[in-house]
Amino acid sequence: MKIAISSDNHLDVNRQDPDEIVSLQANYLNKQNVEYYLFAGDMFNDFQWLLCPVCGSKTRDRIKANTEMKNFPLYCPKCKKETIIAAVLCPKR
Numbered sequence: 001m002k003i004a005i006s007s008d009n010h011l012d013v014n015r016q017d018p019d020e021i022v023s024l025q026a027n028y029l030n031k032q033n034v035e036y037y038l039f040a041g042d043m044f045n046d047f048q049w050l051l052c053p054v055c056g057s058k059t060r061d062r063i064k065a066n067t068e069m070k071n072f073p074l075y076c077p078k079c080k081k082e083t084i085i086a087a088v089l090c091p092k093r
């Protein structure tokens, strides 16, 4: 089983295009046959919409600083796929 983890991307602070970066990441994870993707938080500094690990689109779910998710069925309204995720946000430094 392959598991991938990422955190602290801070795309807004790092002045990266979220659509481009998330698409690149989703393609990479799919090519690597990753079965579980743990997004540990801080994709952005100010908001934390959960992004679909399959297509990279914004889902309808958000995560707050004190949210802990485990075995959460994240549904993507764009690609219509459900992915079981676990997610927590890392504390701001």
Ligand SMILES: [Zn+2]
Pocket: 052, 053, 054, 055, 056, 057, 076, 077, 078, 079, 080, 081
């Ligand atoms: Zn999707």
